[in-house]
Amino acid sequence: MHEIPLPPAARPLGATGLSISPLAWGMWRLVDEGCDAEDTVRLIHAALDAGITLLDTADIYGFDGKGGFGAAEELLGAALQRDSALKGRFVLATKGGIRPPLPYDQSPFYLVQAIDASLRRLGVERIDLWQIHRPDLLAHPQEVARALDSAVAAGKIAALGVSNFTPAQIAALTHFLDTPLVSTQPEISPLRIDCIENGELDQAMQLGLVPLAWSPLAGGRIVAPDDARALAVAAALDTVATPAGVSRAAAAYAWLMAHPAGIVPIVGSQRPERIAEAARALSVRWTRQDWYAVLVAARGAPLP
DSSP, rough: OOOOOOOSSOOTTTTTTTTEESEEEETTTTTTTOOOOOHHHHHHHHHHHHHHHEOOTTTTTTTTHHHTTTTTHHHHHHHHOOOOGTTTEEEEEEEEBBBBSSSBOOOOOHHHHHHHHHHHHTTTTTTEEESSSOTTTTSSSHHEEEEEEHHHHHHHHEEEESSSSHHHHHHHHHHOOOEEEEEEEEBBBBBBOHHHHSSHHHHHHHHHHHHEEETGGGGGTTTTTOOOHHHHHHHHHHHHHHHHTTTTHHHHHHHHHTSSTEEEEEEOOOOOOHHHGGGGGGOOOOHHHHHHHHHHHHHHSSSO
């Protein structure tokens, strides 16, 4: 039976000259796990050893813990200072635009502040990929675009992306930007298939955006299913995972990567062995029949 092609070893981020791996590693739980700079260096090496070259963080990660706002970026900055040889070995992505106690803030004044603060915490002169974390409904996309284009022109940012934006919000921001967006970061998993069916991935392919999937294991529900629908999806994934000799998590990553939009799952584990296991997804082959079986299980209803 015809198999869907495996993901390429690397894919470009727009026309920036940057390229990334088919998997990313995310640091949203880094501070919560009590990691220090040495632990972070070890985890970065585990990601690099697994072939992962995109590291994704955000200024708000860790804000509700002991470290406070910016804690995850500060920890990553300390790790890069501790092991300077790491610089240049990966694409560094971060996000901003959430401003506790406000929900969201993309006013031009705050965007400048947020980007400069991230640069200081990370200890870098340029952020490879800066993403708006969640859309601010009170910010006009033209003003947002001007602020972001200015940051790119000043050499503070190499590439721009968005996270949790609707297709209409992406279209509005794109209309005003001189610098093309290169990525979008929605929630995608075998249990969260909205963007597969609502046009988000179609728009990403149209515009050449790399979809970075956050929570690709549905907050752990893929590994530990908790209802009938999750159990059905798990069974469909196991149909491929078991003969391939990989974990269900790896099969879930591979299922996402089989989509033609080139979805890049963000691995959220802070354990080196699980990061290494995630890389086994790169060798998992899917047939159309098996891929659609997972989709049907996720829908809970047959396709039309």
